[in-house]
Amino acid sequence: MSARDLRTVDDLVAAGLVAPEAAPGLARVVDRFALTVTADMAALIDPADPADPIAAQFVPSPEELVTRPDETPDPIGDDPHEVAPGVTHRYPDRVLLKPTHLCRIYCRFCFRRDRVGDGEANLSEADLDAAMAYVAAHPDVFEVILTGGDPLVLSDRRLGLILDRLEAIPHVEVVRIHSRVPVVDPERVSAATAALLRRRFATWMVIHVDHPRELTERAAAAIGRLVDAGVPVLSQTTLLAGVNADAETLEALFRRLVTLRVKPYYLHHLDRAEGTARYRTTVEEGRGLMRRLRGRLTGIAQPTYVLDIPGGAGKVPIGPDPLTEVGEGEGGTRRWSVEDPNGTRHDWEG
Ligand SMILES: *Cc1c(COP(=O)(O)O)cnc(C)c1O
Numbered sequence: 049m050s051a052r053d054l055r056t057v058d059d060l061v062a063a064g065l066v067a068p069e070a071a072p073g074l075a076r077v078v079d080r081f082a083l084t085v086t087a088d089m090a091a092l093i094d095p096a097d098p099a100d101p102i103a104a105q106f107v108p109s110p111e112e113l114v115t116r117p118d119e120t121p122d123p124i125g126d127d128p129h130e131v132a133p134g135v136t137h138r139y140p141d142r143v144l145l146k147p148t149h150l151c152r153i154y155c156r157f158c159f160r161r162d163r164v165g166d167g168e169a170n171l172s173e174a175d176l177d178a179a180m181a182y183v184a185a186h187p188d189v190f191e192v193i194l195t196g197g198d199p200l201v202l203s204d205r206r207l208g209l210i211l212d213r214l215e216a217i218p219h220v221e222v223v224r225i226h227s228r229v230p231v232v233d234p235e236r237v238s239a240a241t242a243a244l245l246r247r248r249f250a251t252w253m254v255i256h257v258d259h260p261r262e263l264t265e266r267a268a269a270a271i272g273r274l275v276d277a278g279v280p281v282l283s284q285t286t287l288l289a290g291v292n293a294d295a296e297t298l299e300a301l302f303r304r305l306v307t308l309r310v311k312p313y314y315l316h317h318l319d320r321a322e323g324t325a326r327y328r329t330t331v332e333e334g335r336g337l338m339r340r341l342r343g344r345l346t347g348i349a350q351p352t353y354v355l356d357i358p359g360g361a362g363k364v365p366i367g368p369d370p371l372t373e374v375g376e377g378e379g380g381t382r383r384w385s386v387e388d389p390n391g392t393r394h395d396w397e398g
Contacts, residue, residue, distance in 0.1 A: 051087060052087050053084055053085065053086050053087050053090070054083075054084070054085040054090050055083060055084050056078075056083070057071045057074045057075050057078060057083070057108075058071070060074070060083075060085075060107060060108075063090060063095070064095040065090075065093060065095055065103060065107050066107065070110070073110045074108050074109075074110065076113065077108045077109070077110060077112045077113055078108055080112070080113065081108070081112060081154065081156070081161050081162075081165070081323070082151075082154045082161075082164060082165025082166060083108060083154055084151070084152065084153055084154055085106045085107070085153060086152055086153050086232045086233045087233075088232055088233060088234065088264065088266060088267075089102055089106055089153060089232050089262070092261055092262070092264070093107070099290065101258075101259045101261065101290070101291045101292065101297075102259065102261060102262065104288070104290045104291050105155055105156060105157070105258060105259075105288070105291055106153060106154070106155065106156065107156070108156060109156065109326065111323060111325065111326050112156060112322075112323035112324075113323060114323060114325070115322045115323055116320070116325050118320050119320045119321060119322045119323070119324065119325070120320065120321075120322070120358070121162035121163075121321075121322060122162070123159050123319040123320045123321050123356070123358055124159055124319055124356035124357075124358065124360065125357075125358060125359040125360025125361070126138065126144075126360065127360075128360050129360060131143075131182060132175070132178050132179055132182050133171065133172075133175040133178070133179070134146045134147065134171040134175055134176075134179050135178075135179045135182050135183075137182075137186075137189075138360070138362065139362070140188050141188055141189065141190040141191060142189065142190065142191040142192070142193055142224075143182075143183060143186075143189050143191075143192055143193065144193045144195050145179055145183075145192050145193065145194055145195070145210075146171065146194075146195055146196045146197055147170065147171050147176065147194060147196065147197070147199055147202060147206075147210055148169065148170045148171065148196045148197040148198070148199065148201055148202060149163055149164050149165065149169055149170075149196060149197040150164070150165070150169055150170070150196070150197050150198065150201045151164050151165075151196065151197055151198045151201065151228065152198055152200065152201050152228065152229050152232055152233045152236070153228060153232045153233075155228075155256075156324070156327075157286060157288060157318060157321065157324045157327045158321060159319035159321045159356075160321075161321050161322070161323075161324075162321070162322065164196070164197055170202075176210070176213075180213050180214075180217070183214070183217055183220065184217045187219045188219075189219060189220065190219065190220070190221050190222060191220070191221070191222040191223070191224060192214055192220055192222075192223050192224070193223075193224045193225075193226060194210070194223065194224070194225045194226065195225075195226040196226075198226075198227050198228055198229055199225050199226070199227060200225070200227045200229035200230075200236060200237070200241075201229070204238075204240065204241050204244055207241075207244065208244050211223065211244070211245070211247055211251075214249070215247055215248050215249065220249055221249050221250065222249055222250050222251075222252065223247070223249050223250075223251045223252070224251075224252045224253075224254060225245070225251065225252070225253050225254070226254045226256070226284075227253065227254070227255060227256070228255065228256040228257075230253070230255050230267060230270040230271055230274065230281075231255055231256070231257050231262050231263065231267045231270075232262070234264070234266040234267045234269060234270035235266065235270070236270075237270040237273055237274065238273070239273050239277070241273075242273040242274045242276070242277035242279060243277050245274070245277065245279050246277055246278050246279065250280075251279050252279065252280050252281075252282065253274055253279050253280070253281045253282070254281075254282045254283065254284055254313060255271070255281060255282075255283050255284075255310065256283070256284055256285070256286075257283050257284075257285060257301065257305070258285050258286060258288060258291055258292050258301075259291055259292055259297065259301060260297065260300040260301040260304050263301075263304050263305070263308065268308050271308045271309070271310060272308070272309075275308075275309045275310075280311075281308075281309065281310045281311070282310065282311050282312070282313035283305050283310050283311070283312050283313055283351075284313055284314040284315075284316060284351075285298075285301065285312070285314070285315050285316065285351065286315075286316045286318055286327075287315055287316065287317055287318060287329055287333075287334050287337070287353075288318065288327045288329075289326065289327050289328055289329050290326065290327065291327070293329045293333060293337070294337070295337050295340040295341065298315075298337060298341060299341060299344070299345055302341070302345060302349040302350070302351065303345065303346075303349055305349065306346065306348055306349045311348065312349055312350065312351035313351055313352070314351055314352055314353075314354050315334070315338070315351040315352070315353045315354070316354055316355075316356070317329075317331060317334055317353065317354065317355045317356075317366060319356055319358075320358065331355070331366060334353055334366070335353070335366070335367060335368040338350075338353050338367045338368055339368045339391075342368075342389050343388075343389025343390065344389075352365050352367065353365065353366055353367040354366060368387075370386050370387045370388075371384045371385075371386050371387075372384065372385045372386075372387075374395075377397040377398070378397070381397050381398055382397070382398070383395065383396075383397050384396045384397065384398070
């Protein structure tokens with residue numbers, strides 16, 4: 049395996065992932081959008097395969113500098129809900145807390161690609177104090193979601209201090225950590241890290257994983273350490289053309305996850321971040337894939353297909369709807385046509 053992280057275009061050329069003549073153009077791309085490919089992910093890439101699904105997620109492309117009219121720096125519209133630096137409060141019972149803008153790896157399709165990477169990096173002490181004060185002052189906040197950036201780029205000591213402070217706020221009953229680290233840099237998640245997460249509140253981990261090949265034996269071991277420590281693990285996946293937009297890949301991914309004791313949580317329709325057009329699929333494709341998984345894949349491996357409505361209106365399920373209304377029923381009920389997993393329709397009233 050590649051012994052080290054790839055952090056520059058020169059590193060990509062040396063690893064055989066980019067042709068030397070493409071380097072100057074890509075230097076402009078990585079000037080704008082941060083680059084790191086972890087050693088674990090670099091080792092998975094087959095440089096001879098131009099369609100490699102791991103390379104497709106992490107190796108930059110000149111197309112990233114082409115912005116379509118419907119692409120924006122804040123595609124899901126979180127900015128208006130930022131109530132303090134690093135704190136986003138869009139839904140009443142949960143807040144996002146972003147202790148860092150850094151990631152361990154940079155996905156080329158990231159919806160926060162405009163803010164992650166260099167620049168502000170970590171939240172200052174004063175901003176962290178203000179964030180904790182905000183949570184403490186809002187008793188409706190049942191859950192704090194640590195995201196970023198990737199909270200697991202912080203040291204165990206720093207992460208532990210944040211959890212200690214949240215533990216002192218009695219109404220925080222759940223802390224959720226969104227991270228790609230258990231998959232892309234599994235050695236970072238030691239047994240001690242996992243033990244550190246077990247708290248007065250329930251700590252949940254949501255890992256981001258897009259392709260079954262990412263779930264190496266090392267990633268499987270890191271996930272095992274989390275679950276064994278009593279941290280329930282969920283997953284989220286972005287539906288990506290050129291990576292996972294086919295039923296076989298998704299089925300293999302979701303099956304592997306449940307064997308690792310991970311519940312597939314969300315399948316995200318791609319957000320329209322700048323320069324990400326090469327990953328687009330249509331909602332009809334996404335629904336078709338969900339339809340194919342329904343019935344042939346165990347129910348515990350089925351995620352909810354969701355869209356974050358541009359402009360800040362929120363996340364909504366957009367999976368196939370098996371019910372079509374066909375008329376009025378008796379006594380206030382309605383008549384429906386309901387589609388079974390084989391595509392056959394049945395009349396039903398309710
Ligand atoms: C996605 C998101 C959440 C979490 O939503 P869940 O449906 O609970 O996973 C919370 N706050 C914001 C601003 C979000 O974008």
